[in-house]
Amino acid sequence: MSIIEINGITKDYGNRKGIFNLLFAVEKGEVFGYLGPNGAGKTTTIRHLLGFLTPDTGSAKILGMDCRKDSAEIMKHLGYLPAEIAFFDGMKGMDFLKFMGEMRGLANTSYRDALIEKFQLDTKGTIRKMSKGMKQKLGIICAFMHDPQVLILDEPTSGLDPLMQNIFAGLILEEKAKGKTILMSSHSFEEIEKTCDRIGIIRAGELVTTEDIHVLKTKRRKSYLITFDSPATASAFAKTDSFDNITLDGASAKVDVLGSVTRLMEALSGFTVIDFDTQKNSLEEVFMQYYGSTITEENATKQGGVR
Incomplete structure (x- = not known):
């Protein structure tokens, strides 16, 4: 059963920037890695799934609901971690978590508290004084604490140290065991390799391939x-x-x-x-193994464009 569906979406910003005729699905209980260099169109795809953008053509669905028309209902079942998190910097960490919990009608905070302990987050400090890694932990807890059916995570380990990256990978595997459906965007092949069942590779706004992660490992x-x-x-x-x-x-x-x-x-x-x-090979080196040297050239032209 497909939980996330991207049906031929195109969003053309001109000058070869945007996403073009994207077509893929993520099944129930699957962790799907969405892999591509900066500027390839990963975040633009996610913004369509969240209902923030209207495609030129095509459509997106989550849990059978249209992402643009039914975004409010979808959000009740969705956990989202953006690549660039906006906080109320004057708030303390716990105050922010309580605020977000109240917005979601979160009555049972036991899972939230377990995540705070897992990620060793000091919730007493003011957000503006937190490091990038501490803010990322706060964002992760916000995305997971209401136990959503579907998770969309954009560059989730950005700013985390190696220990916290491993803890995060363990959390993803725990959520997968619960039957959650997860789409995780990244430019790190190693991050995706640890957690995902299947990956999609996007290049210059076009989906190059979707492959089982175990098949991809044998080719790497x-x-x-x-x-x-x-x-x-x-x-x-x-x-x-x-x-x-x-x-x-x-x-x-x-x-x-x-x-x-x-x-x-x-x-x-x-x-x-x-x-x-x-x-470890860089992402560009991995791409070159499969798709040739043009990937590096295209990536260079995309810097400063859409993500």
Whole structure:
């Protein structure tokens, strides 16, 4: 059963900016990652789902209701975390949570309090004095505290430290286990990879592909930095010709591997390895693996455009 539906939406701002004929759905109980560089159209898509924008063509639905006409009713069942959160800066954290809870008719605050503890949020301080990370925690709690059926999260871990990012990923998996439907926008492949069942990749306002995350993992090329006991050993390893792309730097070698790392482990068994580390590819590098170098060029032209 489709909970979120995007049916051929186009919003053309001119000069190749906007979103164009988007068509995808998110099923009940699914965590869907919406992935793309800044300026690709992720936030514009989300604004249509929230009923903030009227499309030139096409439509969007949540829980079978039209996102533009029935936005007030949809909001009763929706949790939303914007990429740029607007707060009443003069309020204290707890006062803001109480205010938002009253707006939603929140009677039972036990889940809100559990989230405050989970994210170690100090609710006594004034919002204007909070760090970016603390404000992000506050926004996350506001989105989740009324236990909504559907969650739409735009760049949810922005400003969070690695520990809080892991806690957030755990929260997403807990919500998924409850049967919640979640659309999560990000420009971080690693963030999406931890939590999502399926992803959609948007480029220059167009949906390039939707894929099962497990299928995508098998296609992803990863880089490994290996330090040997000497430059001679690194050079000898490079001469094995087992891999397409090996870059040497003294006693170290950078190796690119597509899919399983088993073959690399087997090749290394005959050499003395001092250190072994995984290098994360940037989003642009991941895109280039699938769709060619034009993605970087398009991203450069989009900077300062719609998100």
